Amino acid sequence: MNDKMRINKPYRTMISVPGNKGKMHAKAAASNVDVIMLDLEDSVSADQKEAARRTVIDSLLSLDFNAKRVNLRINSLDTPFAYKDLIQVAEAAGDHLDTIVVPKVNHEGDIHFVGRLLNGIEMALGQTRQIRIQACIETAQGLAQVNEIAQGDSRISSLSFGIADYQASIGAGLVSLSGHGENEEQVYPGHRWHFPISRMVMAAKANGLLALDAPYGNFTDADGLKKSADLAKALGCDGKWVIHPDQIDTVNQVFTPSTEEIQRARQILQAADDRSRGAVAVDGRMVDQATIRIARRVWDQAVFLGQV
Numbered sequence: 001m002n003d004k005m006r007i008n009k010p011y012r013t014m015i016s017v018p019g020n021k022g023k024m025h026a027k028a029a030a031s032n033v034d035v036i037m038l039d040l041e042d043s044v045s046a047d048q049k050e051a052a053r054r055t056v057i058d059s060l061l062s063l064d065f066n067a068k069r070v071n072l073r074i075n076s077l078d079t080p081f082a083y084k085d086l087i088q089v090a091e092a093a094g095d096h097l098d099t100i101v102v103p104k105v106n107h108e109g110d111i112h113f114v115g116r117l118l119n120g121i122e123m124a125l126g127q128t129r130q131i132r133i134q135a136c137i138e139t140a141q142g143l144a145q146v147n148e149i150a151q152g153d154s155r156i157s158s159l160s161f162g163i164a165d166y167q168a169s170i171g172a173g174l175v176s177l178s179g180h181g182e183n184e185e186q187v188y189p190g191h192r193w194h195f196p197i198s199r200m201v202m203a204a205k206a207n208g209l210l211a212l213d214a215p216y217g218n219f220t221d222a223d224g225l226k227k228s229a230d231l232a233k234a235l236g237c238d239g240k241w242v243i244h245p246d247q248i249d250t251v252n253q254v255f256t257p258s259t260e261e262i263q264r265a266r267q268i269l270q271a272a273d274d275r276s277r278g279a280v281a282v283d284g285r286m287v288d289q290a291t292i293r294i295a296r297r298v299w300d301q302a303v304f305l306g307q308v
């Protein structure tokens with residue numbers, strides 16, 4: 001897969017799959033999710049970390065992931081596991097990985113470290129396909145440094161929001177069993193995470209990166225999931241983590257261009273002159289270059305998904 005294809009592929013849904021559950025890797029590969037994240041962090045107990053690495057390597061080398069993006073979430077860098085996650089998996093199967101997901105990024109130095117280590121691994125193995133980095137913004141410290149983090153390395157391609165750890169870092173109340181976005185209306189008259197998500201999105205888009213929303217914890221609440229995804233899309237997110245296969249279709253639908261969006265994009269692009277830096281008129285309304293760029297992004301995704 002070339003870099004242009006990797007950039008254009010949608011990132012509507014990213015499912016987290018425990019690294020030590022090989023059967024779940026195969027099920028995820030057969031699903032209609034856009035991105036599979038093989039997880040070595042929260043879903044794997046300390047005594048299973050080594051076995052999980054071996055299972056991940058085996059899956060990367062043996063499974064057909066059907067052209068999906070395949071990411072690896074390592075353990076946080078303040079643990080004794082992260083460096084082994086990076087070295088062992090990237091050396092054994094790095095050419096099958098799209099992105100390293102780095103949890104709890106608090107400083108741009110965290111991204112520097114991961115980037116430098118990947119440089120060495122790829123040089124040693126003669127790999128030319130560069131592994132990307134996704135930085136998880138999960139703490140107050142990370143949010144305060146989010147713009148510097150977004151500029152931390154040329155490998156960084158996306159930022160994602162970690163709602164449960166962010167709540168813990170700021171001392172916010174726990175209002176649901178999972179801590180992942182349910183029952184929010186009971187404690188706050190609005191979108192409680194509007195500011196941190198918007199701040200992350202701003203840093204991502206200012207640096208040409210994708211922005212991903214946190215998962216929604218109650219996988220039996222389809223209405224709550226759709227509302228959460230709708231809000232994330234409205235704030236500029238490109239997609240959302242999911243934690244259960246039943247959530248994939250709902251989130252994919254929200255982040256897939258609608259018929260109306262595609263028609264609107266077609267109308268704008270037909271009227272736009274790519275050589276012009278000014279506004280254009282569409283149905284008696286002035287449309288500026290920023291709107292034209294939005295239309296182009298909608299159109300490109302619709303083309304990739306086979307909608308046009």
